[in-house]
Amino acid sequence: MTTLQTSAPAQAPAAYTPPLWARLQANRNWIALWFMLPAAAFLILFLAYPLGLGVWMSFTDERIGRSGIFIGLENYQWLWDDSIFWLSVFNTLLYTIIASAIKFAVGLYLALLLNRHMPFKAIIRAIVLIPFIVPTVLSAIAFWWIYDAQFSIISWSLIRLGLIDHNINFLGDSNWARASVIFANIWRGVPFVAITLLAGLQTVSPSLYEAATLDGATNWQRFRFITYPLLTPIIAVVMTFSVLFTFTDFQLVWALTRGGPVNATHLMATLSYQRGIISGRLGEGAAIATAMIPFLLAAIAISWFGMQRRKWQQGSNND
């Protein structure tokens, strides 16, 4: 294709220079500019600009209905002494680490199960993904009802089984609330991890397992020395996404607890909404949101190196 492009002007007589418009029409950079324009416009206006604006707002005392003035690091100093902010950081890390670890373990296990030979394989795989398809808020509402203090089906079942003697206050007690929210997040995230890892598993050649079996490898050894190494790159990418989306989660917690009881489940995102939009202190909310950026950069860096390593494994000509 490159030869075609360069040879186009050569067809014309040597002395003749095509008019500017014709040259532009053949110029790839010029055409590409127009092709990129719509996407670039959206991403610059509503992504890059707000990203910068958010950082700027975190240095101002802007409130809803009043533009702010530059106050330096005051928002951050305020947050530094704010125990609720630190509680939200702790909650976010706890939420992310526990939920991601369990999502990974269960997701990988489920992927390995789904990769085995069984009847109705396609249907079972399709069913597994349903929690991921249904909007988070709507399934969170279902969990809200399942966790209800009075009519929880879990409490009811456990009482009937004789394991407990009174209802569990799932969303009213700090630790139960944390556990409940984390469980709902795991429930929603496992299908994504499982199905993407399954796609990776399917590319592993069965003959490797056959060879290993002939050599007397156990199930665990086959997993440890064939599946896991071949799957590492895709695990890196999937888990980065998973960590990223868990860390910045908002809707699940907002629908279930709104950060309560007594801020026990406030994540940084929900606290940012609470302070920024509900209380109207946009500057402070923006500062909390900006404080998430370093964590996100760390996650992106991990993702980047995961991808690099994958390219290296598959040879440089990845595309």
Added chain:
Amino acid sequence: MTDQALHSKSPSAAQTDDSAGMSYLESLPRRLVTLYLPLFVILVVLLFPFYWMGLTSIKPDEQLIDMEKFNPFWVVHPTFKHISKLLFETEYPRWLWNTMYVAVGATTLSIIASVLAAYAIVRLRFKGADAVGVLIFFAYLVPPSILFIPLASVIQAYGLFDSPLSLILVYPTLLIPFSTWLLMGYFKTIPYELEECALIDGASRWQILVKIVVPLAIPGLISAFIFSFTLCWNEFIYALTFLQSTPNKTVPVAIVNEFVDGDIYKWGSLMAGALVGSLPLVILYAFFVEHYVSAMTGAVKE
């Protein structure tokens, strides 16, 4: 590549036979314990909330709160009261319409922008195309949770506050990076020769895109479309922040805010609302399972 996982099924029927080939090493009881039982447990946990949602939405009120007389896991005289109340006495149809309108609008805009961008990055190979590709990948990683506050003031400044149009304009920032990345994978699989032939025949870049590349990438477009549609339907924080008045809300926001009236009998309508709000996506999903899977795995593997 994006569709390797999908296509690997058809050309390598022999391979699938191979994988079945080793399962004779396992006895049935063993398979029962190591495969079917855990799978069954996981599936029950994954599906129970939906069962519960559906069951609650057709349960009469007295059965909802009386768990002694009626077994809560079943319903005796199902009623459509909650669903009809939802559809005829609340603004639910309006919210459903808003959600649909926003999702279709934002998805269409994003797909158009993504097709153009992906084609430019993959095939025009302009100066800095790789860098732009990487930037778009990073845009995918910027979460709405750190953007909603500044975006609220941007939307306010443009005079779009409390208008579904604001969502149509903002959602593409979530969808374009994903769809572009997905479509880049599809476009890469289209042979250069086709384009070269068209160029020789005097087609312009635009004609090549519309008449050759897009028709060949239809599966990718469907994947991108339905996945983007799902993301729009699912999006919450922007809708919660930008939309204030009740009739303008989308389903997820309205459900969380409008039904929570402290009434003990709210659960029937709440669950009916959640069920009806999920159904369009589940139906769409049932028709396009393979496209969903390729969209999900494609964006991650690419």
